[in-house]
Amino acid sequence: MTGTPHVLIIGGGIGGLCLAQGLRKAGLGFAVYERGPARADDDGEDQRVRIGPQGARALYACLPPEAWEEFTACVEGGGRSVFVTERLRELLVLPQPAAGRAPQHATHSTSAGALRRVLLTGLDGHLVHFDREFLRYELTEDSVVGGVRAHFTDGSTAHGDLLAGADGADSRVRGQLLPHAVRADTRVLAVTGGTEPAGAEPDELPGPLTAASTSVLTPRSDAMFCTALPRGRVRWTYVAKATAYPRDVEHLDGKALRAVVAELIAHWHPALVRLVAEADPETVVPVRMLGMEPVEAWPPGLVTLLGDAIHAMPALGGTGATTALRDARLLSRLLARRRDPVQAIAAYESEMRAYGFEAVARSLRVTRSATSDSRPARTLFRGVLRTAAHSGWVRAAVFRDVGE
Numbered sequence: 001m002t003g004t005p006h007v008l009i010i011g012g013g014i015g016g017l018c019l020a021q022g023l024r025k026a027g028l029g030f031a032v033y034e035r036g037p038a039r040a041d042d043d044g045e046d047q048r049v050r051i052g053p054q055g056a057r058a059l060y061a062c063l064p065p066e067a068w069e070e071f072t073a074c075v076e077g078g079g080r081s082v083f084v085t086e087r088l089r090e091l092l093v094l095p096q097p098a099a100g101r102a103p104q105h106a107t108h109s110t111s112a113g114a115l116r117r118v119l120l121t122g123l124d125g126h127l128v129h130f131d132r133e134f135l136r137y138e139l140t141e142d143s144v145v146g147g148v149r150a151h152f153t154d155g156s157t158a159h160g161d162l163l164a165g166a167d168g169a170d171s172r173v174r175g176q177l178l179p180h181a182v183r184a185d186t187r188v189l190a191v192t193g194g195t196e197p198a199g200a201e202p203d204e205l206p207g208p209l210t211a212a213s214t215s216v217l218t219p220r221s222d223a224m225f226c227t228a229l230p231r232g233r234v235r236w237t238y239v240a241k242a243t244a245y246p247r248d249v250e251h252l253d254g255k256a257l258r259a260v261v262a263e264l265i266a267h268w269h270p271a272l273v274r275l276v277a278e279a280d281p282e283t284v285v286p287v288r289m290l291g292m293e294p295v296e297a298w299p300p301g302l303v304t305l306l307g308d309a310i311h312a313m314p315a316l317g318g319t320g321a322t323t324a325l326r327d328a329r330l331l332s333r334l335l336a337r338r339r340d341p342v343q344a345i346a347a348y349e350s351e352m353r354a355y356g357f358e359a360v361a362r363s364l365r366v367t368r369s370a371t372s373d374s375r376p377a378r379t380l381f382r383g384v385l386r387t388a389a390h391s392g393w394v395r396a397a398v399f400r401d402v403g404e
């Protein structure tokens with residue numbers, strides 16, 4: 001390899017695009033290969049992404065100043081989080097996290113679509129190739145230290161000095177690099193849907209459902225998480241052990257899934273039952289809560305992984321986007337030092353494995369405890385939240401990770 005390395009980035013999601021921005025800022029060569037099409041402008045508007053301070057710092061470091069400005073203009077702040085019982089009795093209200101901090105050190109919430117638009121700023125068609133599905137890579141001897149050739153399903157190939165797999169939770173790059181890596185199955189199944197309540201003026205919804213995020217905690221082994229969207233719409237996610245559903249629901253259509261959840265929560269507050277019953281069936285889908293088992297250190301080389309491709313985590317209590325952005329910042333910074341790139345990758349992987357698998361473990365814990373069968377533990381947790389409502393010290397102890 002002569003001069004600066006050219007990096008093939010597989011996957012144009014949150015992590016891959018942020019890595020592209022970081023490499024561009026550092027003056028390194030790259031090309032992104034994304035299997036999906038260039039998407040419509042309003043695609044992803046209904047999915048909220050919460051970005052903690054590590055993610056905000058990464059965006060600040062990697063984006064060009066005008067894109068960072070655009071990001072800060074389209075975020076909504078973390079908003080207040082509310083914890084309620086299934087009868088909508090308030091347990092605790094957390095104010096907007098980190099209010100008053102500089103934006104690059106704060107928690108933000110935005111739509112997945114807006115984030116993607118920001119991340120694509122300045123990356124034109126020569127740098128991001130859509131409709132290119134990665135198949136496999138091979139290490140080549142084309143230069144003194146070798147390189148990597150990526151093969152795509154349309155028969156085309158691309159050659160680079162390094163390859164970064166940012167191809168998400170079912171990563172093919174990971175499948176080839178670390179075939180022994182295994183997914184962690186929590187055996188928890190979520191059903192998520194979007195609802196525009198009839199006559200949806202935000203002030204017509206019960207108070208808790210207008211919060212940025214609402215956690216509905218029950219004494220049984222299920223829970224629901226709601227996110228307020230623009231124009232009074234709400235995205236809800238019901239979670240329970242897969243065995244708690246009356247039958248195998250993973251292959252049901254949206255309408256049937258909606259009916260199953262409405263029945264499971266029939267004794268909850270009528271506003272919550274209505275929220276599910278009135279969901280747009282097109283938006284109602286099952287989501288398996290999967291993570292990754294930690295992977296032992298592997299010998300560093302010309303191929304690496306970032307984001308969900310290496311540390312996928314359940315969305316519940318998950319910080320997948322924040323962690324993918326953190327990876328992108330770290331990897332681009334280390335490669336920009338223009339040391340031996342394999343040494344840069346070794347340093348990146350060693351640091352990333354530590355915080356990445358810690359984040360996975362945290363979200364697996366949250367997912368399992370949200371669906372725990374232990375009635376005393378669940379009652380105790382609701383009691384702790386009630387206490388935290390009146391004690392800053394308890395609040396700080398319980399929510400020390402919030403924001404990160």
Ligand SMILES: Cc1cc2nc3c(=O)[nH]c(=O)nc-3n(C[C@H](O)[C@H](O)[C@H](O)COP(=O)(O)OP(=O)(O)OC[C@H]3O[C@@H](n4cnc5c(N)ncnc54)[C@H](O)[C@@H]3O)c2cc1C
Pocket residue numbers: 010011012013014015016033034035036047048049050051132133134135166167168169171172306307308309315318319320321322323324
């Ligand atoms: C409902 C939901 C809500 C979430 N909310 C949050 C949140 O609030 N905060 C948070 O931090 N995280 C959240 N997450 C997790 C977060 O979205 C992911 O962790 C994050 O998107 C990971 O980024 P990534 O770049 O690694 O993967 P992705 O964003 O999944 O991107 C991977 C990309 O690779 C592409 N790809 C896949 N295979 C190939 C291939 N063979 N060839 C070419 N391209 C390929 C895909 O099309 C995709 O564009 C949420 C997830 C879900 C499902």
